[in-house]
Amino acid sequence: MCCPGCQAVAEAIVSGGLESYYQHRSETSINPDALPNALSDELTLYDRSDVQQAFVQHSGALASTCLLIEGISCAACGWLIEKHLGELGGVGAANLNLSNHRLYLSWDDSQLPLSQIIQTLRRIGYAAHPYQADQAVEQLAQENRRALRQLGVAGMLWMQVMMASMATWPEFNLDLSSDLDRILRWVSLFLTTPIVFYCCGDFFKGALRDLRTRHLTMDVSVSLAIGGAYVAGIWSTVTQQGELYFDAVGMFALFLLAGRYLERRARERTAAATAQLVSLLPASCLRLDKQGQSQRILLSELQLGEQILVPPGALLPADGRILSGQSSIDESLLTGEYLPLPRQVGDQVTAGTLNVEGPLTVVVEALGNDTRLSAIVRLLERAQAEKPRLAQLADQVAQWFLLIVLVTAAGVGLVWWQLDPDRAFWIVLALLVATCPCALSLATPTALTAATGSLHKLGLLLTRGHVLDGLNQIDTVIFDKTGTLSEGRLTLREVQPLGEDSPEHCLGLAAALENRSEHPIARAFGRAPWAAEQVTSQPGLGLEGVVNGQRLRIGQAAFVAALSNTPTPAIPGNQGQWLLLGDERAPLAWLVLDDRLRSDAPALLEACRERGWQILLLSGDSSPMVAQVAAELGISDARSGLTPADKLAALQQLHNQGRRVLMLGDGVNDVPVLAAADISVAMGSATDLAKTSADAVLLSNRLDSLVQALALARRTRRIIVENLTWACLYNGLILPFAALGWVTPIWAALGMSLSSLLVVLNALRLTRTPAVAHAPAQTA
C-alpha cells in the first residue's frame, strides 16, 4: 500500500466482497490521493433541490441523473462502481458507460441523498460530477446513431439486392423466364432505393456543398458513381434491357459507410474522454457574512464586493484582492511559473490559481467573464478562427482522379457514339461504375482508423482527424516548459547535509515532518521511516515537530535557525526552492526542490531534430530555469516570461513565414497557441481547457509515446500513399477494358471488392505497432 488512501480503498473493496476487481483490472487505478479532496459540505450542496433541478429528473419515487466519473482506468473500475452502488440501499440502477465514463443512476431520493452516493464513490477512489449534456455532445450522439443505422440498412439491403440482381446476370442466369427477370429487376430497384436515398444522403449533400464551393472532392466522385449506377438501373428496369449495377451501388455504399463509421468511432472515443469538464473554476466557494461566518454557496451565487474564504489547497473562484492572511499561490497553469509565489494582504489574486499554504480572505473584484482567466478563453476563440487547414492528401488525389475519369468517360462516350450509338451509354456507365473510387475513398479512412487505434494503445488520443496526415507536413515545433518538458511539480533534487548526519537520515527526518503537511511540496519527500508528533505549521515559514524525541524545524532558513539560536546560513545556490532542516542544536541539512525535466524529453528532442524541425521553447516562466532547460536540451531559441498573447504572436509570426507548427503544451496560458497551431498536443495532465482545444492528448504523459507517434505517422502516410497508388492502379488497369466494352457487372463487382479488400488489409498492418514499440530497433 502506498498510502492510507489506498489502504482505505482496498479495505472498502475487500469488505464489500469485491476482490475480483483486483483479478480483472488491467491497469492500476489512479491514486485516490490525486483526486480533488472530498469536501463534504460542497457535496451536500448537490442535495439542494434548486441545484438538483438542472441535472436530476424525477419519475415517481425514483430520481435519475447522469454523473461523469473521473478516474476510470479499465473495465474493472466500471464493474466495481456498478457493484458497489448496487449494494447501497435505495439505488435502483447504476449503469456505467465505459466509453464516455458516464454513470446513469436512478435512486430513491427519500432514502439516500445524492451527496452520499458521490461520497461513496469518492471512498472507492472515483470522483463524480453531475453531468449535463451540452448540445454539441447530444448532437454527436444523434449523428452516431444515424451513422450506425445507415450502415446497418445498407448492409442488410445490399445482401438482398445482390441475390436479386445477380440472378439476372448472364453468368448466373440458368433459365430465367422473362416474367421472373422483370420481377427480380423491380425487386432490386425497390430494395436499392432506400440505400441511395437513406444511406447515401450525406454523400450527395457533401457533393452539392463541394460543387457550390467549386471543389472536386471524394464526395463528388462517390455521388457520381452511385447516382449514375442508380439512374441507369431505373432505366434498365423500366426498359427490360441493359445491365443491372444495383449490387455495385449497395456494395459501394456499405464499404464507404463502414470506413467512415469506423473512423468516426475511433475518434469519438477519444473525444468523449477529453471533452468532459471545461471547468477551470470550483463549483462552489465559501462566502463570509458580516459576522465572519463562512457559508458554502454555489459560485453562480457569488456577487462582486463580497468576501470569500479560500482555504489552503483550494482554487480561487474569482479575481480579487487579499484582505487578510498570508500564503503562496501556485499560478503555474496561468503563467507557467513553476514555483508558488508568496502573496500577502493587498496583493491581487487571479481566478483559477491555487492557494497553497494558508487560508486567505479575499474581496471579490471580478467574476465570470471579467476575470483574467476568461480573457485567455476569449483569446482562444480568436485563435481557433485563425487555425489554418492542412490539405488532405486524399482530397488532392480525388480531384485529379475525378478529372481524369470524367475526361476519359467523355472521350470514350464520343468514340462509341460514332461506332455504335446503342452501346455508347452502357459502356460509359460500365466505365463509371468500374472506376468508381471505392478503394480510393477507403484508402485514407481505414489507414487512419487503424493508426488511431494503435496510438490509443500508446497513450496518444487523437481528437481531430487531420493529425496523422498533418504530422508529416510539420517543420517547426514549439514546446512549453512547465508541465510539458518538465514534470510541472516540485521534486527533491538534492540533500546537502551541514552536520555529520547522512543525507538519507536527514531526508527521513524531513519526510517525517512533511508527511503531516497538506502542502503540495510535502509530496516531494516520499514516505517517512518514522512518525512525527506535535507537528505545527507556520504558514509562509515552515513546519515544526518532534521526530524520535528530537525537536525539528523545516522551512525558511531564518525560521529554522531561530530554533537553535544560530546565525542564518546563506542559501548555497540560486535555482529551485531551498529548505533548511534543523534541530535545537544546529541546522542539519539543506534540501533543494526543483522542477525536474521529464526523463524522456531528450529522446523527443532528438526525434524532432532528426526530422530537421526548427525547435522553439516558449515559456511563461520568467525564472532562469528556462535558460537551464534550454541549455540541457540544446534548444537554441528559448524565450521566457511570455504572456499568452505573446505566445500567440510568436506563432503567428511563424505562420506568416509559411511554417507548419506543432505545439506541445499543458497550461491555460498555452491554450490560445494550442488552438491556433497547425497541430497541437496537450499533455494528459493538462487542464481540461487545454485538452479540449488541442488536436491530440498525450494521456500517458510519456514523451516517448510521442516519438513513437511520429514514427507511426510516417508509416501511416506511407500506407495511405500505398493504398492510393494501388487504388489508382486498379482503376487505371480496368479503364481500358471498360472503354473497350468488356466489363460486365460481375467483373466490376469482383474488381471493386478485391481492390477494397486489399486496401483494408494493407491498412490493418498499422495495428501491429504496439508490438514494434517494445523493440524499437526493429524496423517494420
Added chain:
Amino acid sequence: MPALYVMIPIAIIIVALAIWLFFWAVDSGQYDDMDGPAHSILFDDEDPQHRAGVDQAAGKPHDQDAPRG
C-alpha cells in the same frame, strides 16, 4: 421456379423485420458502449445468479466446483 413468387416477398418481409429490429436496438442504446460489455463477462463468476445456474447445471447444489477462483 414458382417457389420464387413466394420466397421473394418473404425475403423482403424478413429484411424489413430485421431492419426494424436493428433500429430498435440502436435507439435503445445497445450500441452506445462498445467497450464495457466485452469485459463484463469476466465478472460473471461472482454473480450469484450465474453461480446458481452453474450449480444447477452440474446437478449438485453444493459440490466442490464452487470455490475455485
